[in-house]
Amino acid sequence: DAGVTQSPTHLIKTRGQQVTLRCSPKSGHDTVSWYQQALGQGPQFIFQYYEEEERQRGNFPDRFSGHQFPNYSSELNVNALLLGDSALYLCASSSLDRDVGDTQYFGPGTRLTVL
Amino acid sequence: SQQGEEDPQALSIQEGENATMNCSYKTSINNLQWYRQNSGRGLVHLILIRSNEREKHSGRLRVTLDTSKKSSSLLITASRAADTASYFCATDARGGTASKLTFGTGTRLQVTL
Numbered sequence: 001d002a003g004v005t006q007s008p009t010h011l012i013k014t015r016g017q018q019v020t021l022r023c024s025p026k027s028g029h030d031t032v033s034w035y036q037q038a039l040g041q042g043p044q045f046i047f048q049y050y051e052e053e054e055r056q057r058g059n060f061p062d063r064f065s066g067h068q069f070p071n072y073s074s075e076l077n078v079n080a081l082l083l084g085d086s087a088l089y090l091c092a093s094s095s096l097d098r099d100v101g102d103t104q105y106f107g108p109g110t111r112l113t114v115l
Numbered sequence: 116s117q118q119g120e121e122d123p124q125a126l127s128i129q130e131g132e133n134a135t136m137n138c139s140y141k142t143s144i145n146n147l148q149w150y151r152q153n154s155g156r157g158l159v160h161l162i163l164i165r166s167n168e169r170e171k172h173s174g175r176l177r178v179t180l181d182t183s184k185k186s187s188s189l190l191i192t193a194s195r196a197a198d199t200a201s202y203f204c205a206t207d208a209r210g211g212t213a214s215k216l217t218f219g220t221g222t223r224l225q226v227t228l
Contacts, residue, residue: 042203042218102214106158
């Protein structure tokens with residue numbers, strides 16, 4: 001049973017560029033959440049997708065957008081990159097099925113460096 | 116913003132000793148989860164405790180929750196070098212369809228031989 005997968009593993013961009021990160025949820029999960037983890041900090045919630053719609057959003061600007069596909073995989077897009085966007089981006093999958101529970105399972109992350 | 120804080124920020128112990136980490140949070144919760152992170156990689160889920168539970172065990176892990184004090188503790192017994200990692204508590208205010216996690220700042224645990 002494959003867990004949560006993310007691609008790419010590492011990415012280097014320059015200021016002003018745009019980036020797309022990808023996530024495939026754990027088998028049987030239908031909800032994908034994205035988190036940003038700056039160095040030395042805990043992860044911060046960006047947004048959550050369910051049924052191809054953004055359901056919740058954290059305190060992040062509109063430069064951060066996402067998408068969920070019919071197969072439940074998801075993309076995180078960041079436009080007009082800033083140096084402060086350098087971080088580890090984590091994807092977590094979960095299920096709204098109460099039999100599965102509230103646990104969120106995280107992928108290995110994508111390390112984004114903005115120069 | 117961070118929901119809570121872990122205490123201590125860093126902990127160094129010898130193999131075989133017990134490690135205790137504390138987490139405080141600010142708002143009412145549906146559940147609290149503990150995660151481990153090795154060297155800036157992905158988070159590994161350790162244990163989930165619901166707001167109506169006071170204590171939970173999983174292998175060498177023991178978690179307590181005191182909702183009146185808005186605090187939780189994670190105890191790792193008989194620690195091993197492989198337990199070296201950062202540990203985060205994460206609160207879920209609503210659970211279910213509105214579930215999202217708010218993380219603390221983490222405790223860095225170093226277990227030496």
